[in-house]
Amino acid sequence: MLPLLRINRHLFACSSLPLSSSPPRKVQPFCKSLIRRLTPRSGAMAAKISTAAGSPELLFRQLFEKESSTYTYLLADVGHPEKPALLVDPVDRTVDRDLSLVKDLGLKLIYAMNTHVHADHITGTGLIKSLMPCVESVISRASNAKADLLVEHGDKIYFGNLFLEVRATPGHTLGCVTYVTGDGPDQPRPRMAFTGDTLLIRGCGRTDFQGGSSHKLYQSVHSQIFTLPKDTLLYPAHDYKGFTVSTVGEEMLYNPRLSKDEETFKSIMESLNLAYPKMMDVAVPSNMVCGMQDLPAN
Numbered sequence: 001m002l003p004l005l006r007i008n009r010h011l012f013a014c015s016s017l018p019l020s021s022s023p024p025r026k027v028q029p030f031c032k033s034l035i036r037r038l039t040p041r042s043g044a045m046a047a048k049i050s051t052a053a054g055s056p057e058l059l060f061r062q063l064f065e066k067e068s069s070t071y072t073y074l075l076a077d078v079g080h081p082e083k084p085a086l087l088v089d090p091v092d093r094t095v096d097r098d099l100s101l102v103k104d105l106g107l108k109l110i111y112a113m114n115t116h117v118h119a120d121h122i123t124g125t126g127l128i129k130s131l132m133p134c135v136e137s138v139i140s141r142a143s144n145a146k147a148d149l150l151v152e153h154g155d156k157i158y159f160g161n162l163f164l165e166v167r168a169t170p171g172h173t174l175g176c177v178t179y180v181t182g183d184g185p186d187q188p189r190p191r192m193a194f195t196g197d198t199l200l201i202r203g204c205g206r207t208d209f210q211g212g213s214s215h216k217l218y219q220s221v222h223s224q225i226f227t228l229p230k231d232t233l234l235y236p237a238h239d240y241k242g243f244t245v246s247t248v249g250e251e252m253l254y255n256p257r258l259s260k261d262e263e264t265f266k267s268i269m270e271s272l273n274l275a276y277p278k279m280m281d282v283a284v285p286s287n288m289v290c291g292m293q294d295l296p297a298n
């Protein structure tokens, strides 16, 4: 961890750009409704990333943190001259590994994103921002957590000419979202969904704290994830059995909880009797402020 003074100076450097050099969020019409197009706001270079030409080409890496069995995902558009990249659900313990990989691959990290406020580990977003001040943190507005960009259902997060669509999937927590690769002729096929703890391979996140609701989780999965094409690849935030990926079609058939009707699902969730997470009292307050709980308020 860098000294606080240095972190503060970097934060100031990023947040004090003159207005003329900070491109505003763009809004564009899409599918008969207005959907916000989120682009980096950290200066001219970042603006260039979202507008340059080039055939999109996805680079994808699935990374694992063994203490909390968390998956972190690295995505980049390597068809773009700047190779803009993002990390989904980075963990503080593995930030060095993740940033080394970003450097080795010649990528330009622009976003560090979370699917929700995690209770079992501290997010790496705060540490990443302290080391790379122009990276922007992303989390849902509904989470009530602090981040540079607060996203809502329907937002599109661009990295180069690729994008992730934000789908609100509350139930594990109130602010859970699923990030889904774009729907379009130049976007990756099959689609990929980063489900956080909303949908795990043959399981799902618990619903007994952090605003959880088994009713909401069931409705989220069935309305926002199981409606995706059946070949959509599902990448969860955790796995405890060694699985790495599933598909919508596979989970609709074989998920022992979410393939059932809602009443059966609710009774399964009510009878889990799970232990209180050992990291919860440390992780949640830290993750509500982007993993930077030691920063003085200013």
Ligand SMILES: [Fe+2]
Residues within 6 Å of the ligand: 116, 117, 118, 119, 120, 172, 197, 205
């Ligand atoms: Fe979680």
